[in-house]
Amino acid sequence: MIETKDLTKTYGDLYAIKELNLDLKEGDVFGFIGPNGAGKTTTMRILATLLTPTYGEASVCGYSIYSHPKEIRRVIGYMPDFFGVYDDMKVIEYLEFFAAAYRIRGEKRRKICDQVLELVDLGYKRDALVTSLSRGMTQRLGLARVLLHDPQVLLLDEPASGLDPRARIEIRGLLKELRNMGKTIMISSHILPELKNICNKVGIIERGELLVNTDVASVMKQVRLQTLLKIRLVDRQEEAVKLLEDHDLVDQVDVQENVIMLTLASGVEDYSPLAELLIENKYKLLQIVEDEPDLETAFMYLTKGITS
DSSP, X not given: OEEEEEEEEEETTEXXXXXXXXXXXXXXXXXXXXXXXXXXXXXXXXXXXXSOOSEEEEEETTEETTTOHHHHHHHEEEEOSSXXXXXXXXXXXXXXXXXXXXXXXXXHHHHHHHHHHHHTTOGGGTTSBGGGOOHHHHHHHHHHHHHTTOOSEEEEESTTTTOOHHHHHHHHHHHHHHHXXXXXXXXXXXXXXXXXXXXXXXXXXXXXXXXXXXXXXXHHHHHOSSOEEEEEESSOHHHHHHHHHTSTTEEEEEEETTEEEEEEOTTOOOOHHHHHHHHHTTOOEEEEEEOOOOHHHHHHHHOOOOOO
């Protein structure tokens, strides 16, 4: 659905993106991560045919950005990080205006506008002025706008930017629904923990170069050098700490808010003997679980904070 080969954009001696190679299949949800100025927006603008690369190839749904830009615009929905709205319009008028631009006419246009409003949970705001919408509602209206022509591919640049926690949760739920509809989605975001639950693939870009391009599980495995366990007991916590510290499978033991944080020795994957040890010594075990690294951990581990 989205393919790039050595895609490069330069401004003089500055590389905005450098020899970028992507291959996204139908139904993929790709989390595009990087510091400000890393090249995320440049990449999306090129894929949306709004910016011409210096060299390299890119195609969307089999259409080349060079020879078939009109065809690409028909199959994508591009939502920039900041987009303008027409303040003196009602929500339904705003959507009907863009539906008309997509040459959706008559009764079909009204039906589609109502459908996308329900999808983004703005049906009750159909007759409200755009100026009356909150930031979160405006973002959802932006998503509704790019869904009018039922695009196969969505390019979403920081859709949760500037939203409060409730609005971010609403956007996340909407993205999951779009994923379940089979849309191919490229989404850039700085709300990293939330991407893990939405995306099946992730790319980490820094200074225009793609450092990581793989599935989420592989990224987590790459940054998890040692396994960290969280252990909760009913009581006798201090005694348990001393018992665990002397075990061969254990590298380090700490306590945080009545939870034993236990780092296993390098290379250890089977920690069942530790659970057996606690049970044999009459400890009442409430929980023993691996503490999974998140995308923030991966991002900090794999990048250096350099921008173009």
